[in-house]
Amino acid sequence: MYKIQEAEMLANNIYRMVVEAPRVAQHCLPGQFVIVKADEEGERIPLTICDYDREAGTITIVFMPIGESTKKMKDLKAGDAFMDFVGPLGQPSEFCSEDIEELKKKRIVFVAGGVGTAPVYPQLKWLHEHGITADAIVGAKTKDLVILEKEMSAVSNLYITTDDGSYVRKGMGTDVLRDLVQNQGKQYDVCVAIGPMIMMKFVCLLTKELNIPTVVSMNPIMVDGTGMCGACRLMVGNEVKFACVDGPEFDGHLVDFDLAMKRQQMYKTEEGRALLRYQE
Ligand code: FES
Secondary structure, eight states: OEEEEEEEEEETTEEEEEEEOHHHHHHOOTTOEEEEESSTTOOOEEEEEEEEETTTTEEEEEEOOOSHHHHHHTTOOTTOEESEEEEEESOOOGGGGSOHHHHHTOOEEEEEEGGGHHHHHHHHHHHHHTTOOOEEEEEESSGGGOOOHHHHHHHSEEEEEETTSSSSOBSOHHHHHHHHHHTSOOOOSEEEEESOHHHHHHHHHHHHHHTOOEEEEOOOOOSSSSSSSOTTEEEETTEEEEHHHHOSEEETTTBOHHHHHHHHHHHHSHHHHHHHHHHO
16 A cells, blocks of 8 residues: 555645655656556556655655546545555656756756646756756646646746736746747747647647747556557557557657547547446
8 A cells, every 4th residue: 555645735626645655756757657546446547746755755646636536536635545556657758868968958948737737847856956947837727726836936947827817927838938939039959848638739839830849748548557458549650659658758749639639538438438447
């Protein structure tokens, strides 16, 4: 069992938990994820790692309840435990394997949408620990949904925007990126976009126009997380890829977002869920 040390509501319907998982904490790197299961009947839920503490042996997860299992998960309190907490899964962010001196020459911008801020944070923190401070644009629907502001601003040059203008500025993350590049003279060698698929699609359309290579972190439905079931299949360029083992990060300019979103919709239906159970 994997004991929950801390559990709190970070923002409106966004929850944060610190979980004792020493083996995962020992080996994980930014960009990777875990699959958790609250109890025997619970679904397996893939969650990106928001933070890790190797010494304390803990992993921080951040999630927004959407299905039945994540709704049950939000009711867990400090002292409760997860039955399964499997990871680290997937490939680490490509920054982790780059030459640090080369990486220091790169101008990097992150665009995070909503709860996608959580997986962006460990990447910014890792870069910061290696002497690199990237720009980070965080877009949220409203002020209430801005998360990790203090943590993010400690490790990046942070730009916040809200869809309704209730905090800092009004507009999407793409508006800020366009403004930084076209009006404020910023230049970037790489963009990393993490958030809802539709948001990543629009970031990629913009970065294609601005000629900025872009990495996205794909979050399709996952079942086994080991490349066996095919649930997380994506088309990247002309190749079939599995987000759980080949990703979750991919070249955003090659991802077929329309197909990925169609598949995500399919799995939202009861039939899709039944199919997934069957495949399990
Ligand atoms: Fe990736 Fe099953 S979750 S192949």
